[in-house]
Amino acid sequence: MSGLTALFVPASIAVLGVSRNPAKLGYRLLQNVKEGGFGGAIHPVNPSGESILGLPTVPSIDALPDAVDLALVSLPAPAVPDAIKALAARRVRAAVILSSGFGEVDDDGRATQRDLLATARAAGLRLVGPNCMGVYSAPVSLNGTYFWDLPRAAGGISIVSQSGAYGGLIFRHLGGRGLGVARFVSIGNQVDVEIAEVLEWLVDDPATTLIACFVEALRDGARFLEAAGRATGRKPIVMLKGGRSDAGRRAAGSHTGSLAGAWEVYCAACASARVVLAEETEEFFDAIETLVTVPTRRPAAPAVAVVTVSGGPSVIAADTAEREGLHVPALSNATREALRAVLPPFAAVGNPVDLTPQVEPAQIAKAVRRVLDEATIGGVVAVNVGLDIPEFADGVVAAARDTGKPAVAFTADAPQITARFRAGGVPVLPSPERAVRAWRALWRARPPAPRLDLRAPSLSPESR
Incomplete structure (x- = not known):
């Protein structure tokens, strides 16, 4: 099972940071997983070892079964490095770090992220986040996010959002328009899994018919465009780009640690790959609704x-x-x-x-x-x-x-x-x-010309 398949189609889940206190995010996260109807094995981790929400818990990561597909990590930032080491030792395939307080904060946070990545890569563990809102996958009834009361309309829209809060906004707006979501992932600081890799997976995902992206910065612009090129003519991609102004770039850097590239470069690159680039929220949602309503x-x-x-x-x-x-x-x-x-x-x-x-x-x-x-x-x-x-x-x-x-x-x-x-x-x-x-x-979103040239300007931070 690949890392992103373990993320979107897990057979088993561990939930770290589970609390008995309904006011805590760890309680909400476990409640969402349970009430979402996930049919696989759920392994909450709580030091007490007592049942929570009617589910038996294990007292530590070391007590988890071997090779759990997905771990949802809702722990204080200082506890995350040891948790990732323990998950790696248990051969967990993918982990979503919902905790914040890393590269979006300072140099020490960025150094911690590098250490997390080194630990994970040595064990073949894929990381999403940190500083994100989780993962949602309708085909397996998984709500591994902090969002509750999500719209349940069936549909093929899949969302990848660098901003967790904006991801929640997308859910609400699409639900209000009666449009259904197939998959969602909030990728936060992109310490390992990044937007382009998620796009590659969604392009080949039979449950996905349209891909919606909220982007502050692309770490690998060429890879993104190559994946977008494969999607052209098969499933539309609609993108809203944050961090276009000086103030927006400062905000992007402070909340996800991103360096946002020049808007003009994104416009040219997206046009070359038939990505529908919206300039504002209203246009973003209108484009999604229109492309769903008029699919071909x-x-x-x-x-x-x-x-x-x-x-x-x-x-x-x-x-x-x-x-x-x-x-x-x-x-x-x-x-x-x-x-x-x-x-x-x-x-x-x-x-x-x-x-x-x-x-x-x-x-x-x-x-x-x-x-x-x-x-x-x-x-x-x-x-x-x-x-x-x-x-x-x-x-x-x-x-x-x-x-x-x-x-x-x-x-x-x-x-x-x-x-x-x-x-x-x-x-x-x-x-x-x-x-x-x-x-x-x-x-x-029209099909490509016979000779579509995907060699587009660089989307790296240096293009600012």
């Missing part, structure tokens, strides 16, 4: 049509598209003539295409299909404020399905069409700007 359909060109019955919001959508690097090309004369034949004489047919509230509902499907049949158009952003006629949503859904070109929508005060869009696999966003950026995520 991708634009063939960064050219979008805006189809609307609401003039003002469509202008904002068009402005946003061009500002964000997309094109809103004028439609051909042939397409314009075809649209004039089915729309009111005062309809705008250039792009944006304003069907107008006076449009004959029966003509909407023909008009939208004619727009998406235009060869230069890669997909559509549909905008509707207040005209709640089902034919609008039905026409967009049908045209997107029949042409294979993706659609994203912004709606307001139109509950019927909102429901029909969602039922038809069209993401619905709460503003025209967010709808456009969500459509752009589909473009950024």
